Amino acid sequence: MLACLIAASKLTDGFNGYLKLGLFLAVYLIIGWDVLFSAVRNIVRGQVFDENFLMTIATVGAMFTGEYPEGVAVMLFYQVGEWFQKYAVGKSRRSITELMDIRPDYANVVREGKTVTVSPEEVQPGEIISIAPGEKIPLDCVIVKGSTTVNCSALTGESLPRSAAEGDELISGSINLSGLIRAEVKCEFAQSTVSKILDMVENSASKKAKSEAFITRFARYYTPAVVISAVLLAVIAPLFFHGVWSEWIHRALIFLVVSCPCALVISVPLSFFGGIGGASRHGILVKGANYLEALSKVGTVVFDKTGTLTKGVFYVTAVHPEEISEKELLRLAAYAESYSKHPIAESIKREYGKDIDTDQIKAIDEISGMGIKAELQDVTVHVGNGKLMDSIHANWHECHQQGTVVHIAVNNEYMGHIVISDVVKDDSKDCITAIKALGVGKTVILTGDSKNVADAVAKELNIDEVYSQLMPGDKVEIVERLLTGKQKKSTLAFVGDGINDAPVITRADVGIAMGALGSDAAIESADIVLMDDKPSKLATAMRISQKTMGIVRQNIVFALAVKALVLILGAFGIANMWFAVFADVGVSVIAILNAMRAMKIKKQGTISKGEVPL
């Protein structure tokens, strides 16, 4: 095309001016008629600083100053650039949407003995659906027949398949891998997990980040400012300093070409959308670009302890007998606790692992605030705290290990104790190390648990501050105090399980709920939702946010720098219109391609600790 133009300009050297103009005008109209048409139409509608209009003025102006090839070439480049930009945006949009595509297309429902394929919206709660291997689970349901393995990776980012049998709940959006199953639908499609997640991610674009708002505001002033400068540039030198009109008008036209802020206006939201899409692939749902932005600046992270950093399930961590065997001590405790539903009792029974022969139990008395007295076949067993041991004058002693200690006495004789504690999650420590490397200055634990348990967890995980023995209301108060105490620019994030701590989640700059699969309360109250209960996902989320913000900054700086450079060079007559077209559409395309990087996040594990992949 370019070669043709140059050849054409050489050829037409021999012709007279009018013929030359006529030829170029014809080519120009073929290439750019739609731009001209839109420009005229928009002026009629009162839209003056529209990019079509500016391009029209610039190219028509170039023709008037005698630069026919330039006018045509600029229009051609502009059109090619626009087309490429449109293609790139469309492709990015599609690939991000595909990334988040967990929407089931159909459901096979069993009606009157026959299986019919309908859209998931048409299935009522209580109906039975049939799901074959390889199909998406269309609605939240409970298996009534068959067993299988399911892959929830689209929801949680966890690629390890989970097995499920009769009575197990299945979550819509996950994929049935191995067996043909029948399941009873629990709720309508609109209420299903998959709809809620889709709604959330799709609506995230309406909550705009500060940098996005800044760009929009900037764009509002940028275009008029550049156009006014162009007018001044065109008239001042010729009027007052004997400049050549055509020369200065030509320089002014360069200004018009770079006056569109498109590169910024497209690439900044696209980067955020890419980041949000990439995060959703990892089971991290971000409700808006503003939260992604706030997350990148987190300086303080406040954790709820139980269920967030620890498993929230009690385990027997030590059995210390005095006279008898460990097994016998556990057996006595399990029998005494056999009727209790308390988590501590459950943990002892789980550790014991055998069936309890209830015939051996003659009587059980609960002694409020102390423990249990049980009459077994031929012995009396006391199971409880130190106070209970004191009351029967058993010679007991404290344990050196952290956790809740359950003492056991047989016929008022001390037999030893069992230590029960909540276990720290496997990746909690990695999470704390990683977020500190990512710039978190202060980590805090809030818990209703006792001081020694909380302190032990904090020490193990290297957490800076601990607030223990809190009532639910205290948590909000402490978060407020931390909010006023922190540095202005950094933000505070709260991470909890989203069930009991909704008020704190709402109060924090960034409220993060964890293990939210199946918990509506958490999905509703939090700003960022981690679908599974791995604390290390917090570090992944922070990496994604920082990478996205990095890309946003690169795009802003790059686009503005190129435009400023072209404006300066153009004003001094060094840059020509080719530069200007590049600064307009070329920069846009590069910025869009750069924005797409926000979507691609390396899987955890391929990133060495603390490294921020950019």
Next chain:
Amino acid sequence: MKKIFKLEDLDCANCAAKMEEKINKIDGVKSASVSFVTQKMTIETDDDIDEIMKKVVKICKKIEPDMSIIM
């Protein structure tokens, strides 16, 4: 009430920003957002949505005549 509309043929990011600004100025609109990236418009209002949408359509037609709002 919050309503989300799909947009078709919204080809210009700058126009989306302009529409958003103008729609936010309509009386009765609590908040509005036009996303070029997702091609969606979100409008929050307590007033009659149909009345508001008439004004919205007018604004959009003026800024980007090729675009259509899927109601």
